[in-house]
Amino acid sequence: MARFHRLAVARVAPAAEDAVAVTLALPDALRAAFAHVPGQHVTVRHGDIRRTYSIASPVGAEALTVGVRHVPGGAFSTHATRALAAGHALDVLPPAGRFTLRPRPGHFAAITGGSGITPVLSMAATLLATEPGARFTLLRSDRSAASAMFLDEVADLKDRHPGRFQALHALTREERHAGLPTGRLDEARLKELLPALLNVADVDGWYLCGPLGLTGAGRAALRALGVRRERVHTELFHVGDAPPVAAGAPAAAGDTGATLTATLEGRRASWPVVPGETLLSAVLRNRPDAPWACRGGVCGTCRARLTDGRVRMDRNYALEEPELAAGYVLACQARPLTDRVDLDFDA
Numbered sequence: 304m305a306r307f308h309r310l311a312v313a314r315v316a317p318a319a320e321d322a323v324a325v326t327l328a329l330p331d332a333l334r335a336a337f338a339h340v341p342g343q344h345v346t347v348r349h350g351d352i353r354r355t356y357s358i359a360s361p362v363g364a365e366a367l368t369v370g371v372r373h374v375p376g377g378a379f380s381t382h383a384t385r386a387l388a389a390g391h392a393l394d395v396l397p398p399a400g401r402f403t404l405r406p407r408p409g410h411f412a413a414i415t416g417g418s419g420i421t422p423v424l425s426m427a428a429t430l431l432a433t434e435p436g437a438r439f440t441l442l443r444s445d446r447s448a449a450s451a452m453f454l455d456e457v458a459d460l461k462d463r464h465p466g467r468f469q470a471l472h473a474l475t476r477e478e479r480h481a482g483l484p485t486g487r488l489d490e491a492r493l494k495e496l497l498p499a500l501l502n503v504a505d506v507d508g509w510y511l512c513g514p515l516g517l518t519g520a521g522r523a524a525l526r527a528l529g530v531r532r533e534r535v536h537t538e539l540f541h542v543g544d545a546p547p548v549a550a551g552a553p554a555a556a557g558d559t560g561a562t563l564t565a566t567l568e569g570r571r572a573s574w575p576v577v578p579g580e581t582l583l584s585a586v587l588r589n590r591p592d593a594p595w596a597c598r599g600g601v602c603g604t605c606r607a608r609l610t611d612g613r614v615r616m617d618r619n620y621a622l623e624e625p626e627l628a629a630g631y632v633l634a635c636q637a638r639p640l641t642d643r644v645d646l647d648f649d650a
């Protein structure tokens with residue numbers, strides 16, 4: 304089971320007007336544990352909160368850099384952007400996440416919004432440096448040029464890999480004299496823009512990363528352009544409040560009581576689920592080492608396989624169709640629908 308490691312902060316540098324790039328030193332003894340696949344994130348623990356941040360640095364870099372954007376009122380992002388400095392230390396879980404691009408020949412494309420550029424930067428930089436037969440096209444969207452993270456790093460990729468890296472930048476709230484007209488990248492605009500930018504059918508993998516509006520528009524546009532679903536990978540940043548439970552949704556058995564049996568790190572035990580709580584809450588009361596980060600159905604850290612019983616998930620922005628079909632659920636969003644449910648966190 305992954306556990307937290309204390310890493311020294313080597314550098315905190317501005318990544319945009321309201322964001323920083325935090326670089327963590329990796330001692331030799333932890334290099335293997337912190338080796339990442341491009342697109343993955345790490346979880347940072349700060350007091351009793353946890354936050355996941357995508358890795359911006361390419362595979363093979365000496366240190367690990369994550370991008371942190373300031374969120375108004377955000378406990379860790381405020382600390383990171385205002386107070387964190389070289390010489391401090393952070394408790395960090397090794398890289399995780401299934402929004403990944405393993406270098407291979409082909410043409411890959413990304414649509415990013417805001418801090419969604421962070422994991423895509425690691426993907427593009429690693430791919431272009433290690434796979435001569437690969438190309439990458441980036442369509443990024445930001446409020447303004449000043450708020451755009453990692454502008455220099457993206458420009459550097461253009462200089463280093465002319466002909467294999469193409470980037471187009473849309474600004475949603477700032478007028479420009481050249482480039483794309485100002486405005487949101489909604490479905491209609493993407494349906495026009497993407498075929499003009501590249502041969503859509505020629506792309507081997509699409510990577511969408513950003514807020515719900517942009518990733519939803521991207522998925523819809525790609526579907527309309529005939530792209531097969533298994534070629535489209537999504538990672539969501541910034542989800543609003545949980546939607547209300549759909550009218551007519553079945554009542555959860557947890558409202559009257561259910562028994563959860565969970566397997567974690569090879570140990571299996573059963574506990575009651577307190578009415579109204581999620582399965583993750585029931586597990587954490589008894590096994591504080593259970594995996595979690597966002598508790599919002601976004602990061603996928605609490606993924607477990609349902610091996611018996613049925614559950615209802617309040618929301619799911621992390622699991623894709625094949626995982627759902629294989630029986631995976633998000634424990635932080637799952638509520639029991641049957642008297643007994645069985646979860647396997649090791650599966």
Ligand code: FES
Nearest residue numbers: 596597598603635
């Ligand atoms: S803890 Fe992030 S999806 Fe459950």
